[in-house]
Amino acid sequence: MDTLSGTAFEVKVWLGDSANHYYVLSRFLVSRMLTVTKIPNHVAIKISLELKKLLVDNSLLDVSQSDLEANLFKLMERRGFGEEYINRYKMMTRFHHQRVPLVILVCGTACVGKSTVATQLAQRLNLPNVIQVYMVYELIRTSTDAPLSSEPIWEREFKSHEELLTEFARECRILRKGLNGDLKKAMKDGKPVIIEGIHLDPSIYLMDEDHVRNEANRAQVSSSAASVKVSMKDGKQANTMSTTARYDNVSKDMDPGAMKSERSSSSRSSIKSCSSGVPYDGQLRSVPEPFDDSKHGEGENSEIFIETGGSKVCSHNTPNEASIPHTMKQASRTTKPIVIPIVLKMDEFDHQTLLEEWIACKSYAAFVDEAKKDALIDRLMRIQDYLCSFKSQGVIVRNLSATTFPQTLDALHNYLLQRIEECQTSEGNVNEHPVSS
Secondary structure, three states: OEEEOOEEEOOEEEEOOOOOEEEEOOHHHHHHHHHHOOOOHHHHHHHHHHHHHHHHHOOOOEEEHHHHHHHHHHHHHHOOOOHHHHHHHHHHHHHHHOOOOEEEEEEOOOOOOHHHHHHHHHHHHOOOOEEEHHHHHHHHHHHOOOOOOOOOHHHOOOOOHHHHHHHHHHHHHHHHHHOHHHHHHHHHHOOOEEEEEOOOOHHHHHHOHHHHHHHHHHHHHHOOOOOOEEEEEEOOEEEEEEHHHHHHHHOOOOOHHHHHHHOOHHHHHHOOOHHHOOOOOOOOOOOOOOOOHHHHOOOOOOEEEEEEOOEEEEEEOOOOHHHOOHHHHHHHEEEOOEEEEEEEEEOHHHHHHHHHHHHHOOOOHHHOOHHHHHHHHHHHHHHHHHHHHHHHHOOEEEEEOOOOHHHHHHHHHHHHHHHHHHHHHOOOOEEEOOOOO
16 A cells, blocks of 8 residues: 555456456565566566556556556566566466466475575465475374384484385375375465475375375365265166265375275386385376276266256266356366476585585584494485486486576576476366266
8 A cells, every 4th residue: 555645545456357356456466476477576576666656646546457467567568578577477377366286396305405495486486385394294203103203214224225215215105194184275275385305205296196186176176166966876776976075985095005006007017116115217197087987886877967056957977068057167177286396406525515514513413423424424315316316207306506506596487487387288287077076
């Protein structure tokens, strides 16, 4: 709110064709959206101030969203941020309006800059939610019966490197299960989230992408205003099952170990479990559809009844698009979640130097001799090598250093914008799933 000559000015931005809803213009939020497009922060602040001044000076205290953006784009062009930046702004506006679930994983061992990168990316992309896995680890360890040790994995002794990686994978699966609530909320609300920490095994999240999609499907269906019920008739016998219940039956457990029984035999043969301690060497491939109707006893002549607002629509096998009310079409449209793992690393010499300083700051440093210190560093390096092995499978691996950190951050910013754009323009961004699923 501006105050000029003792008068308070408030700009209302009206939404929709009928303009029956509005929000009050916030220069802070405008500047944050501009920084997402890679406009420098100080310039974004100036543009947002100029926008508010332009509207107030011209007595435009009630404007439509389209008029607001038209004036904003003119100010952007005037400062040299033309079509490329305007298209990014439009893309990110669509992204937020579509409430696309976005999960960014920042993986890596100690002292590679995970927390710094996650915080910086959150600021640049205007993402409010950053989850630190080590806090989840401690919460699970102290408040549940989960088999997690109070001693970090790199401080424990193992008979072999394979045993180390096997234990690492086991703890990662427990942490994945502990993050289930946060991921479900992200899927339901369509809010992006950044997760950073050591215990992030990319193979678990890549293999688990079909269940992440299930959570998004279920969240969108359950949040719909319509009450959906599916009735399957086969001869004289009829069974009624809600859509949410069917998702509950399929999404039993998001732990990859438990998911093996749900996968098809071809999927099991193509994906190797990381619990063996061997680096993941499967291929990044499209995930299966959430449901196979043949597995749920649906015959060719099965009927689907959709109840909403007292009315009932009958369809054979798959509901006819024309016969489904508008609210049901909204419920059946599902936005595919975006899962982006990023692995961070450093040059071996720089990383080892930082690890030595990090160990020296520990409370047990006085009791650590050179041999034990080398063993600690070696375990961390082995975990790092395992995480970096996913580069051949399409996971981005970035090398950090103090001298090139700003450039690396810019590269990651660009990469995330590209991934969001690809998911918006790809054919699989919005998938049509039968309501019976």
